[in-house]
Amino acid sequence: MNDQIHSDGSDHEHGALGDAEYAEFMELAAQEGFDPEDVEGAIGEAGHGPLPVLAVVGRPNVGKSTLVNRIIGRREAVVQDKPGVTRDRVSYEAEWAGRRFKVVDTGGWEQDVLGLDASVAAQAEYAIETADAVVFVVDSTVGATDTDEAVVKLLRRAGKPVVLCANKVDGQSGEADASALWSLGLGQPHPVSSLHGRGTGDMLDAVLEALPEAPAQSFGTAVGGPRRIALIGRPNVGKSSLLNKVANEDRVVVNELAGTTRDPVDELITLGGITWKFIDTAGIRRRVHLQEGADYYASLRTAAAVEKAEVAVILIDSSESISVQDQRIVTMAVEAGRAIVVAFNKWDTLDEERRYYLEREIETELAQVAWAPRVNVSALTGRHMEKLVPAIETALAGWETRVPTGRLNAFLGEIVASHPHPIRGGKQPRILFGTQAGTTPPRFVLFA
Numbered sequence: 001m002n003d004q005i006h007s008d009g010s011d012h013e014h015g016a017l018g019d020a021e022y023a024e025f026m027e028l029a030a031q032e033g034f035d036p037e038d039v040e041g042a043i044g045e046a047g048h049g050p051l052p053v054l055a056v057v058g059r060p061n062v063g064k065s066t067l068v069n070r071i072i073g074r075r076e077a078v079v080q081d082k083p084g085v086t087r088d089r090v091s092y093e094a095e096w097a098g099r100r101f102k103v104v105d106t107g108g109w110e111q112d113v114l115g116l117d118a119s120v121a122a123q124a125e126y127a128i129e130t131a132d133a134v135v136f137v138v139d140s141t142v143g144a145t146d147t148d149e150a151v152v153k154l155l156r157r158a159g160k161p162v163v164l165c166a167n168k169v170d171g172q173s174g175e176a177d178a179s180a181l182w183s184l185g186l187g188q189p190h191p192v193s194s195l196h197g198r199g200t201g202d203m204l205d206a207v208l209e210a211l212p213e214a215p216a217q218s219f220g221t222a223v224g225g226p227r228r229i230a231l232i233g234r235p236n237v238g239k240s241s242l243l244n245k246v247a248n249e250d251r252v253v254v255n256e257l258a259g260t261t262r263d264p265v266d267e268l269i270t271l272g273g274i275t276w277k278f279i280d281t282a283g284i285r286r287r288v289h290l291q292e293g294a295d296y297y298a299s300l301r302t303a304a305a306v307e308k309a310e311v312a313v314i315l316i317d318s319s320e321s322i323s324v325q326d327q328r329i330v331t332m333a334v335e336a337g338r339a340i341v342v343a344f345n346k347w348d349t350l351d352e353e354r355r356y357y358l359e360r361e362i363e364t365e366l367a368q369v370a371w372a373p374r375v376n377v378s379a380l381t382g383r384h385m386e387k388l389v390p391a392i393e394t395a396l397a398g399w400e401t402r403v404p405t406g407r408l409n410a411f412l413g414e415i416v417a418s419h420p421h422p423i424r425g426g427k428q429p430r431i432l433f434g435t436q437a438g439t440t441p442p443r444f445v446l447f448a
Contacts, residue, residue, distance in 0.1 A: 026225065052211040053102045055131035057124055057155075059147040060084050060108025062139040063167045067194035068105040071204065077105050078262045078301060080144045080294045084108060086283045087120050088280075089127040090263040096204045101211055104131060105263070107253075111150045116260065119253040128154065133161045133210040136186065137201070140177040144184055152184050161210035165203055170196060224266060226277040229294035229392060230309035232302065232333065234325050235259045235283025237315040238345040241379035243267060243280040246388070252280050259283055262298040264305040272389045281305050284329050306332065310399070310440070311339045311392050318344040318358055318376070322365040324388065330369055337441035339399035340372040340390045348378040371398075401442060405435050406446070 001173035019444035056064045068077045072092045078085055084107070107120035107125045128134055134155060138148055155162050166178035169191035180193035190203040231239040235258035243265070244250055246295045252265050265280045282298035308311055312333035316326050333340050350358070362374075377384045412434050421429050429448060437443045 007317075015035050051100050051102045052132040052213075053091070053104060053130065054094075054133050054135060054207060054211060055089075055104045055106060055127040056135045056137060057109060057128060057151065058137035059110060059151065060143065062108075062137045063194045063403045064108070065105055067135070067137060067165065067167065067200070069193070070101055070197055070200050071096075071103050076301075078297045079295050080297070084117070085262060085294045087116070087123075087260060088251075088263060088265045089123045090265055097208060099208055099263050102209075109151055110147055116253065116255045116257060119255065122250075123253060125154065127156045128160065131160060132212055133163065133207065134158075135163050135165050135207060137165045137167050138181055138184070138189070139168055140174060140181065140189075140191065141168050143177065143180060148184065152186060155186070162186050163203060163206045163210055167194055167353075169193055169199065189324070224431075227276045227311065227392075227396065228277045228279060228309045229311045230279045230281055230305050230315055230338075231308060231313050231315060232281050232329060233283060233315035234317070234323070234329065235285060237283070237317045238282050238379040239283070239315050242315065242343070242345065242377070243278055245379050245382050245385060246271065246278060259285075259295065259298075259400075262294055262301075264301050267305070274389075274394070276389075279305050279309060284325070284332070296438050303332070305339060306336050310337055311341060311395055312336070313341045313343050313388075313392070315343050315345050317346055319346045319349045319354065322358075322361045325384065327365060334369065339392075339395035339441075340369055341388075341395050342366065342369060342372050342374045343388070343391075344374070345375045346377055347376040348381050348383055399441060402438050402439050403436050403442075405433075408436060409433050412446075 025038040044056035056068055058064050065077035065079045065086050069075050069079065072094045076092055077090065086105055086107045087373055089100050089106045091103050094101055094102045094103045100409060104127045104182065109121050111121075113121060136151060136155060138144060164181060164184065164186045166181050166189040169175060170193045175191050178189050188206075190199060192199040192203050194200065231233060231242060233239055236256075240252040240254045240261050243252055244254060247267050247269050251267050253260055259282065261280055261282050262284070267278050267280070269276055269278055270272050281302040282295075284299060284302055285295065314326075314330055316322060330340075330342075333342040343359070373394045375391045377383060411430055416431055421431075432447045434444055434446045437445045
């Protein structure tokens with residue numbers, strides 16, 4: 001078998017498994033009576049093969065995000081009992097009856113809207129275009145509205161297979177309301193309660209018939225994948241604009257209104273010949289415990305996104321003074337143990353005086369991350385965007401560095417010699433030796 005090792009060190013022939021693990025695995029498979037060719041095929045499919053995409057669309061407040069949470073089996077999408085909570089198209093991986101697929105949650109689609117609502121509707125339309133099949137969610141307690149009729153026209157133009165979901169059917173009495181939705185001309189309405197889970201299994205069976213075949217569910221998920229980069233910062237510092245600029249398309253909704261983003265949005269972007277996974281997050285406000293509703297859940301999702309990421313790119317608005325909130329966000333990323341890049345956005349708006357004061361502020365307010373790579377960018381004009389990837393690579397290299405014990409102890413010896421520990425109670429504490437206990441993030445243990 002031709003073992004072809006890629007330049008990134010990944011083993012092309014057998015996905016996430018190394019050579020030794022692969023040999024051991026194949027030996028076990030042979031003992032269990034599996035055909036080696038079948039096993040190789042399964043490994044290949046687990047690591048590769050694009051998953052079919054299912055878009056969940058409908059007008060605002062029909063329960064799309066609740067349905068998405070029900071399909072993926074966890075509370076991931078931000079949900080609140082008011083219209084317009086979801087704004088971007090956010091994708092999650094799901095599995096039903098042994099088949100894997102991607103679910104895309106979208107914002108509510110409305111006709112003849114302006115501003116932020118128009119951007120949300122455009123993202124929903126793009127989701128329909130790129131999907132393999134669509135679940136159209138209608139509120140059965142309200143019935144088909146003019147907006148629903150307009151969505152039907154949109155779906156007909158797109159020509160994608162559609163599964164009609166009559167949501168909010170919580171019992172037998174609601175099934176009559178659901179049957180009234182035959183009038184939309186999209187075939188059988190599936191009565192569902194996304195809140196209680198009633199009828200979702202039958203609807204998902206219909207979804208699998210509409211979706212193209214996908215690689216079968218295999219043993220676990222492939223380890224590794226693209227490096228994960230979370231964009232974090234205060235509301236309105238330009239995180240979504242930066243993601244759109246890096247992706248070269250309007251991937252996320254951008255608006256002057258602070259706090260536009262709510263769900264973390266993942267986007268695979270190829271930069272410098274490497275594919276990265278950028279995660280746009282909701283702005284971190286001053287006090288999480290004082291927030292309520294969608295903003296509260298958005299902050300929790302942001303914290304979870306930082307925990308899952310490898311690099312935190314902290315965006316700071318360079319046109320304003322570095323605030324206590326910026327320092328809190330830096331501390332949060334440091335405590336989460338992520339590699340850090342500090343990006344000063346809106347650099348194109350600075351004059352000489354502001355630049356002078358900003359340098360002084362960085363020295364005093366951000367002294368705790370003086371080691372972090374720094375880039376001065378403009379998400380609006382694209383200035384210095386090419387410096388972002390080298391900064392991320394530098395941060396990752398430092399995050400994964402292992403210092404040999406000999407070098408570490410020589411360094412500790414120099415520090416102790418130049419700054420001897422003060423004598424307490426007639427005794428001088430001594431550092432005997434140190435060692436690095438782990439990487440990502442680097443952890444050191446001192447014996448004293």
